Amino acid sequence: MIGEAGVSILEELFSNFWVVLVLKTAAVLGFFLVVPLGVGYLEHKVLAHMQARLGPMEAGAFHGWAQLVADGVKFIQKEDVIPAAADRTVFSLAPAVAMIPYITILVVLPLSESAFAENLDIGIFFVMAMSSVSVIGVMMAGWSSANKFSLIGALRAAAQLIAYELPLVLAAAGVVMLAGTLSMVGIVEAQRDLWFVVPLLPLFVIFMIASLAELTRPPFDMPVADSEIIFGAYTEYSGLKFAFFLLAEYGGIVALSGVASVLFLGGYLAPPGLPIPGPLMMMGKIGALAFVVIWLRATYPRLREDQLQRFAWITLVPVSLLWILGTGFVKVAMS
């Protein structure tokens, strides 16, 4: 039992700005280090079974659950090679620049009405800004590697991001118009009656497609097309730095799946009549969307660079603009 004095000490401790900051940072970092590993394992297993294989079965006692832990240990042991002609500082900073934006997106991701690190008033704006920082890391990696394949990959990644950032932001803008707020918790609360996926289904589809492109996930993985440019901007990376890029990719899947479920699938809200706690609901939705991302990878071949650009500018942007226009009309007519 904690006495009266103990309680007041605890209260004082938890109202201290720095203590709370450290705790929040630790929680977000822990989330970032654990959940993407879960998604990575899911990808191993789902991809394998979609190809009539079993996937990892040996690491750990049960169905290879520890495969990614073993991979992590392997990456740490590997030699950290930096090419002789590389720009060493930029080369070493690039993995961090690619990874940190996805950690910061998790800061505003609400797991329930009260479980979030920070409820920014400009939540979704912050998410959009951060998600486009990541490509700078990819550009840094491609440029500093002193390798033509890396450079081509980085430029492809940049071109892709510019093309798909627009539909991503437009899709989010439609949601913001309906919700009337930029705050992530506010957007979820605005869906108490109706999840936005119902009135904004095309925007949800566009958001998911643009997210895939943003993460350079198949079928939009032209920047890392292995048969043409080896592994794009990551070609020269090895060891822990390479692992950081992989972690950024899986962290990105978690972050953008989380954002998509907040924007369109009611975030932590359970379907009416189901007493499922918020965090569980939110994790379930992130898992389901991550599964869809993996499913698409197993199914579709890679788009060619020109098809990829054409699809963004000729299909996604006009459709999302039209839908926003329609949403605006309905919104004005209803008020």
Next chain:
Amino acid sequence: MATKPSEQIEMGRGQGLLKGLAVTLKTMLHRSVTVQYPHVKPDLPPRTRGVIALKEANCTVCYMCSRECPDWCIYIDAHKETHEPAGGGRARSAKVLDRFAIDYALCMYCGICVEVCPFDALFWSPEFEYAEYDLGNMTHEKERLEEWTYTVLPPPALEEGAEPPDEEPAAAEAAG
């Protein structure tokens, strides 16, 4: 068969994308075909060419196998023994096998030795776990080859309506 452009249009836009998703999902829900090899032994068919086994009792040291072998991987050493028959008369001679070895580092698994053996002393066994760390250890002597005869599988049953092998009518005739 190539589809005409007109037929492709009839399928409807985006239908192929959905079909692809259905295929991968269906595959995922089916049991995968992987055999977890070191834990589960594979179920090999009777005619598997794993290793060549020697039934020493059937061998007459005729050297047919070693002469036919394309890459000379079979070693045979033998000597001649004579013994007097119990009822008296001319001494009878017989060949005795001293060494029979197959160098599996050389063997190319053509199976010609098994085919030419006139007295059914050589067999295909499905056994395949005889890897060695040293190339020199790949030469296996007749004791090891004899052990492998215990792993030889019975031949598969004939298909319905197939002609019986030549030996069968001949044996039936001999038996009367």
